[in-house]
Amino acid sequence: MPEFLELLPPGEALKVLLGALPHRKPPVEGLDIGAAVDRVIAQDIHSPDALPPFDRSTVDGYAVRAADTFGASETLPAYLRQVGEVPMGAKPEFDLLPGETGLIHTGGMLPAGADAVLMLENSQVARPGEIEVLRSVAQNENVLHAGEDVAVGELILAGGTRLRPAEIGGLSALGITRVDVACKPRVGILSSGDEVVPPDVRPQYGQIRDVNSYSLAALVTRRGGMPDMRGIIPDQAAAFETHLRKALQECDLVVMTAGSSASTRDLTAQTIQQMGAPGVLVHGVNVKPGKPTILGVCDGKPVIGLPGNPVSAMVIAGLFVSPVIDHLLGLQSNRPEATVSARLSINLASQAGREDFVPVRLVQTDQGMVADPIFYKSNLIFSLARADGLVHIPADATGLPVNASVDVRLI
Amino acid sequence: MPEFLELLPPGEALKVLLGALPHRKPPVEGLDIGAAVDRVIAQDIHSPDALPPFDRSTVDGYAVRAADTFGASETLPAYLRQVGEVPMGAKPEFDLLPGETGLIHTGGMLPAGADAVLMLENSQVARPGEIEVLRSVAQNENVLHAGEDVAVGELILAGGTRLRPAEIGGLSALGITRVDVACKPRVGILSSGDEVVPPDVRPQYGQIRDVNSYSLAALVTRRGGMPDMRGIIPDQAAAFETHLRKALQECDLVVMTAGSSASTRDLTAQTIQQMGAPGVLVHGVNVKPGKPTILGVCDGKPVIGLPGNPVSAMVIAGLFVSPVIDHLLGLQSNRPEATVSARLSINLASQAGREDFVPVRLVQTDQGMVADPIFYKSNLIFSLARADGLVHIPADATGLPVNASVDVRLI
Numbered sequence: 001m002p003e004f005l006e007l008l009p010p011g012e013a014l015k016v017l018l019g020a021l022p023h024r025k026p027p028v029e030g031l032d033i034g035a036a037v038d039r040v041i042a043q044d045i046h047s048p049d050a051l052p053p054f055d056r057s058t059v060d061g062y063a064v065r066a067a068d069t070f071g072a073s074e075t076l077p078a079y080l081r082q083v084g085e086v087p088m089g090a091k092p093e094f095d096l097l098p099g100e101t102g103l104i105h106t107g108g109m110l111p112a113g114a115d116a117v118l119m120l121e122n123s124q125v126a127r128p129g130e131i132e133v134l135r136s137v138a139q140n141e142n143v144l145h146a147g148e149d150v151a152v153g154e155l156i157l158a159g160g161t162r163l164r165p166a167e168i169g170g171l172s173a174l175g176i177t178r179v180d181v182a183c184k185p186r187v188g189i190l191s192s193g194d195e196v197v198p199p200d201v202r203p204q205y206g207q208i209r210d211v212n213s214y215s216l217a218a219l220v221t222r223r224g225g226m227p228d229m230r231g232i233i234p235d236q237a238a239a240f241e242t243h244l245r246k247a248l249q250e251c252d253l254v255v256m257t258a259g260s261s262a263s264t265r266d267l268t269a270q271t272i273q274q275m276g277a278p279g280v281l282v283h284g285v286n287v288k289p290g291k292p293t294i295l296g297v298c299d300g301k302p303v304i305g306l307p308g309n310p311v312s313a314m315v316i317a318g319l320f321v322s323p324v325i326d327h328l329l330g331l332q333s334n335r336p337e338a339t340v341s342a343r344l345s346i347n348l349a350s351q352a353g354r355e356d357f358v359p360v361r362l363v364q365t366d367q368g369m370v371a372d373p374i375f376y377k378s379n380l381i382f383s384l385a386r387a388d389g390l391v392h393i394p395a396d397a398t399g400l401p402v403n404a405s406v407d408v409r410l411i
Numbered sequence: 412m413p414e415f416l417e418l419l420p421p422g423e424a425l426k427v428l429l430g431a432l433p434h435r436k437p438p439v440e441g442l443d444i445g446a447a448v449d450r451v452i453a454q455d456i457h458s459p460d461a462l463p464p465f466d467r468s469t470v471d472g473y474a475v476r477a478a479d480t481f482g483a484s485e486t487l488p489a490y491l492r493q494v495g496e497v498p499m500g501a502k503p504e505f506d507l508l509p510g511e512t513g514l515i516h517t518g519g520m521l522p523a524g525a526d527a528v529l530m531l532e533n534s535q536v537a538r539p540g541e542i543e544v545l546r547s548v549a550q551n552e553n554v555l556h557a558g559e560d561v562a563v564g565e566l567i568l569a570g571g572t573r574l575r576p577a578e579i580g581g582l583s584a585l586g587i588t589r590v591d592v593a594c595k596p597r598v599g600i601l602s603s604g605d606e607v608v609p610p611d612v613r614p615q616y617g618q619i620r621d622v623n624s625y626s627l628a629a630l631v632t633r634r635g636g637m638p639d640m641r642g643i644i645p646d647q648a649a650a651f652e653t654h655l656r657k658a659l660q661e662c663d664l665v666v667m668t669a670g671s672s673a674s675t676r677d678l679t680a681q682t683i684q685q686m687g688a689p690g691v692l693v694h695g696v697n698v699k700p701g702k703p704t705i706l707g708v709c710d711g712k713p714v715i716g717l718p719g720n721p722v723s724a725m726v727i728a729g730l731f732v733s734p735v736i737d738h739l740l741g742l743q744s745n746r747p748e749a750t751v752s753a754r755l756s757i758n759l760a761s762q763a764g765r766e767d768f769v770p771v772r773l774v775q776t777d778q779g780m781v782a783d784p785i786f787y788k789s790n791l792i793f794s795l796a797r798a799d800g801l802v803h804i805p806a807d808a809t810g811l812p813v814n815a816s817v818d819v820r821l822i
Contacts, residue, residue: 033610034640037629051792054616058789088646089606091616105674107606107719107790109617149791156793165633166795166822169626169721172610173619173792195500195518199444199583205465205502206520208584215580218448222576229445235499263516308518310580335799336773336780338749338821362747369747378469379518380560381462381584382567384577388746410749411577 007286010319016281020297026182026330033171036163039181040329045157050147055110059142062101063114066139077132117142160332184226185328188251189213191232192264211381212257212313219317225325235264240271248301252328256305265292268305272296288356290316310381315357339407342371349399359387371408418697421730427692431708437593437741444582447574450592451740456568461558466521470553473512474525477550488543528553571743595637596739599662600624602643603675622792623668623724630728636736646675651682659712663739667716676703679716683707698766701727721792726768750818753782760810770798782819
């Protein structure tokens with residue numbers, strides 16, 4: 001199962017992969033809103049109540065009938081009789097008749113008859129029980145009407161939205177303290193390579209410790225998945241088959257981090273091909289680093305074969321594993337990706353027709369933020385730890401010149 | 412305790428607050444690296460081993476003595492005797508003498524005597540046991556030397572670094588499976604306001620459900636703190652004192668989310684002032700929204716009084732609560748903040764001398780990303796849920812014109 005001759009660009013390859021996945025609703029779990037930040041809500045949520053539930057003052061001042069203040073000014077004040085004070089957290093014990101007013105605090109409930117609030121600084125106490133109105137107020141001025149924020153039955157959150165602090169606060173305001181969210185997809189991580197040993201084992205000559213399973217598990221956790229590290233498989237067809245079959249049964253997505261040699265990569269592709277239809281969809285992507293990437297779907301379950309090079313593995317995980325987790329979570333509205341704007345410190349060459357992702361260090365200078373590319377030999381593990389982010393060179397560019405303005409994706 | 416007459420800009424106010432905090436090392440807990448992503452490591456970590464631990468091939472090919480290939484070309488190949496194959500994950504069972512070569516895979520260990528690797532595509536089998544070298548290779552070509560990635564004893568992670576997936580992978584490569592990280596600072600959240608009821612209570616007329624405690628707890632969780640929601644306090648001096656004193660004893664940071672009226676704000680400031688030296692440091696910040704912010708330190712513990720308006724509360728929490736959590740975690744190197752570049756859809760006015768943060772919705776258009784400001788009345792709860800991020804208008808600007816290029820901070 002060699003690499004395909006026509007290498008797809010990464011965006012196309014992702015479309016092929018997502019297009020071959022079933023559109024199932026993810027399984028759902030109920031959570032207290034206090035534990036639900038960054039989780040994806042499973043269904044549309046409509047407001048059970050109006051918000052605010054009553055007409056509220058937005059300032060400290062006097063509740064008035066606006067018509068009573070028309071024409072009032074500092075030189076020609078209007079006079080109103082103060083009939084009470086609105087207590088915080090309770091219904092006013094008085095209604096306003098023409099010529100009357102009542103003291104009200106920010107957030108207080110407007111008494112019946114009132115249709116505006118005069119700010120404290122635009123009033124003056126004339127004598128006990130009477131105030132001077134030094135300014136005219138319009139109807140509805142300084143008032144938040146019942147239902148003005150949210151109406152009863154209004155769609156407040158669409159299914160597939162990731163909950164941020166602002167949404168959590170909104171839910172609590174409506175008394176919604178539990179929500180149904182998508183379960184975290186289980187992401188099986190299979191390592192291979194006869195030279196690879198677990199990190200708690202002292203490597204013998206010729207052996208190295210597993211790197212990609214751990215960095216990948218961290219990436220999965222960050223993205224909202226549940227990593228399931230399934231150990232290191234010997235480089236044999238039978239072992240690959242047994243472990244991949246079990247992983248496909250127990251996980252929602254399987255990621256195979258191959259050893260570095262071409263033979264394990266081929267074994268990965270062959271095994272995926274045998275596990276279920278349609279099998280391998282993409283073998284080789286037109287991207288650097290990460291060309292020897294394998295994307296497949298076996299009977300509805302996605303399988304991703306990552307390159308062995310640690311930098312490639314993380315770049316490819318960002319390009320394919322993260323969006324598949326989003327898909328499995330039922331995420332609908334991905335907000336735009338935030339980046340850091342910087343200027344390139346040197347010329348970067350790139351092959352036309354291929355997309356490149358170059359690790360860079362960000363340096364704050366007097367002339368603004370500078371992106372300084374990190375050059376790394378294949379299989380250097382700490383190259384990414386030394387970087388702040390990645391610069392993307394699009395396929396139609398043959399590189400980027402020094403001082404080019406770039407958007408750095410933080411890693 | 413009225414607001415100070417001179418309002419500090421938010422950056423200055425933060426400096427005053429952080430400057431008054433003690434520089435204590437945070438308490439530490441040990442964690443498996445699988446659970447440590449986004450945590451802040453407590454001490455410098457030096458490498459116990461060299462990485463890679465032995466000279467490795469970075470390609471599939473033939474291990475050679477470079478001098479044996481000098482001058483070789485397709486028209487005039489050199490001939491080498493193949494004396495073996497390097498197994499993956501084990502020490503080669505042969506040394507290379509002049510005129511000899513051995514098959515090696517990517518990641519394989521170089522045999523003694525070899526100092527370069529000839530790529531497979533630059534070789535040809537001449538007859539069994541002999542290969543043709545079609546290209547000269549330089550010394551060290553396609554070889555990763557022992558210690559080239561990391562030397563023994565090298566500082567690989569400075570204390571105060573937040574662990575990303577790349578760092579987790581690096582640690583696993585070195586066999587470091589447990590790390591000491593800063594404990595999550597406990598952030599006490601005290602709500603007040605006689606009109607405020609918990610979200611699971613049906614509000615009576617005049618009452619509203621608590622919003623800010625929940626959104627704030629979510630923000631604290633996201634930033635790496637441990638929220639501790641301590642309920643809603645009645646608007647009375649004695650209650651404020653009792654609850655704040657207990658919170659200061661049990662928490663590393665206390666945030667008070669006041670009700671919306673000026674009287675609760677004053678009560679908050681008075682109570683902080685009495686709780687320990689130096690007390691209130693900042694009362695009122697030159698920012699919109701969020702002017703009525705209170706910052707204090709009581710006997711080494713930070714206290715932040717947030718405005719009652721839900722939008723203000725979240726803006727101010729981002730400006731002050733988040734950096735204080737970073738401080739308590741001992742975070743040393745804050746990476747630059749990622750933003751979304753966009754163009755403003757309308758003119759935005761702002762008062763010179765004051766910093767503004769305007770909620771915006773991001774809209775992808777044919778002309779690129781557009782930031783569309785959301786106008787909101789005071790105390791509208793869902794304004795932020797409808798926004799993607801905030802646009803910052805600096806103090807020296809009197810606004811931003813339509814089409815201005817802005818960096819949107821996602822919320």
